[in-house]
Amino acid sequence: MATVTPALRAFALTLALLTLGWPQPGWTAARLTAGSNGSPAVEAAAAAGTATPTGVASPAGAAAADTEVVSRISTRDKVAALTFDAGSDAGHTQEILDILDRDGIKATFFLTGAWLDQNPDLAKAIVARGHAIGNHTETHPHLCDLTDEQVLAELTRTDEKAREVCGRSTQPLFRPPFGEYDSRVLRVAAEAGYSRVILWTIDSLDWKMIPAEELVHRVVDNIKPGAIVLMHVGSQTNEPQALPEIINQLKDQGYRFATLPELLADGGPSPPSEGTTVYTVKPGDTLSSIARTFGVSVKDLVTANGLTDADSIEAGATLVIPGGGSSPGGEKGGPADNKSGDQGGYGSDNSSSGRRPGLWARLWAGLTRFWEWLTGLASRVLSSV
Numbered sequence: 001m002a003t004v005t006p007a008l009r010a011f012a013l014t015l016a017l018l019t020l021g022w023p024q025p026g027w028t029a030a031r032l033t034a035g036s037n038g039s040p041a042v043e044a045a046a047a048a049g050t051a052t053p054t055g056v057a058s059p060a061g062a063a064a065a066d067t068e069v070v071s072r073i074s075t076r077d078k079v080a081a082l083t084f085d086a087g088s089d090a091g092h093t094q095e096i097l098d099i100l101d102r103d104g105i106k107a108t109f110f111l112t113g114a115w116l117d118q119n120p121d122l123a124k125a126i127v128a129r130g131h132a133i134g135n136h137t138e139t140h141p142h143l144c145d146l147t148d149e150q151v152l153a154e155l156t157r158t159d160e161k162a163r164e165v166c167g168r169s170t171q172p173l174f175r176p177p178f179g180e181y182d183s184r185v186l187r188v189a190a191e192a193g194y195s196r197v198i199l200w201t202i203d204s205l206d207w208k209m210i211p212a213e214e215l216v217h218r219v220v221d222n223i224k225p226g227a228i229v230l231m232h233v234g235s236q237t238n239e240p241q242a243l244p245e246i247i248n249q250l251k252d253q254g255y256r257f258a259t260l261p262e263l264l265a266d267g268g269p270s271p272p273s274e275g276t277t278v279y280t281v282k283p284g285d286t287l288s289s290i291a292r293t294f295g296v297s298v299k300d301l302v303t304a305n306g307l308t309d310a311d312s313i314e315a316g317a318t319l320v321i322p323g324g325g326s327s328p329g330g331e332k333g334g335p336a337d338n339k340s341g342d343q344g345g346y347g348s349d350n351s352s353s354g355r356r357p358g359l360w361a362r363l364w365a366g367l368t369r370f371w372e373w374l375t376g377l378a379s380r381v382l383s384s385v
Contacts, residue, residue, distance in 0.1 A: 066195060067197055068195065069181070071200060071228065072201040072224075079257070080227045082231065083198070085109075085233070087112050087234065088114065088234065090235075092233055097122075099244055101129060106257070108131065108132040108259050109126050109132070110133070110134040110135065113161050114138065114140070115136075116161040126166070131259065132173070133170050136175050137155065138153070138154045138155075151189075155189065159171065171195075174192075176197060179199055198260060201228045202222045202228070202230065204218055206231050206239055207237060209237065212245070215237075219246050220249045223250060223253070
């Protein structure tokens with residue numbers, strides 16, 4: 001039998017730990033760069049500690065039950081909420097604001113702290129024109145991979161910037177990046193003063209730079225009373241061409257538009273459909289492996305998600321698992337009525353949260369984390385030489 005070298009054993013152990021989810025992203029960075037000029041996420045985590053930052057409501061005994069996950073407003077009225085995620089660049093924000101003004105429509109904008117830093121004048125304009133704002137975190141991370149303190153810092157730092165720039169808090173609206181959350185993220189959000197976790201009913205897929213005509217059809221063809229429409233302000237969209245037509249066609253159908261605070265005050269979140277599970281495709285996943293994991297057929301997945309090419313699923317895409325297939329474990333959640341998810345101006349990262357993936361998917365993810373960790377460590381070592 002071949003001898004296993006100590007180096008190979010160390011590599012195998014590291015890969016196994018990474019596959020199981022350790023260390024969480026940011027673990028090494030937090031310890032290597034805490035107190036230095038690290039990334040905003042690292043500096044946020046270092047600054048957070050365990051205390052609640054000043055000026056943020058933190059009700060005693062707050063728990064996940066204190067936060068409602070909303071993907072649609074419960075109403076029979078023909079009313080919809082247009083929501084725009086502002087993750088990185090200014091993009092088409094000014095044009096979107098002008099279009100909304102022209103049609104007398106108020107929308108809801110979810111802002112990241114990074115976007116607030118780069119676009120304070122636009123942030124002020126959003127509030128000055130009567131639109132609502134919500135929290136989209138500081139750096140648009142995968143929150144389920146962060147510690148409680150890091151999640152709290154992502155929320156509180158963004159809210160502090162919104163208060164400083166816009167004179168208004170983002171509470172109580174919070175949209176998690178990629179639509180990802182679990183019971184722990186909900187608990188921390190509640191502690192930070194966020195009682196509404198906002199997902200969506202319709203994903204416009206605007207971030208894919210789909211043609212304006214297709215973008216219009218995606219929204220108009222899937223509209224329903226109380227729908228929350230996910231769009232983005234980023235430059236890699238065709239919103240300026242599509243938005244006026246979306247508004248006109250929905251108005252022709254008798255729809256009106258309102259901000260999320262207005263709709264949540266009038267109605268409430270629509271209960272999730274029973275028997276529905278949402279899964280986020282991980283690197284290495286195939287439809288066959290996902291079907292086996294959840295005990296459903298490939299045909300069921302293709303039908304439930306309207307797939308035209310069963311071989312074209314991408315990591316980060318969201319799949320609806322029909323019939324509430326048996327869960328492989330985990331307690332993550334995501335938007336129930338979407339085949340895609342929040343891009344936020346950070347690349348093709350459209351995903352909501354799903355269940356725990358299979359072994360091979362976790363091994364692939366572990367290898368990916370190991371490579372990222374190794375290259376990050378090498379970069380920091382070289383930069384310090």
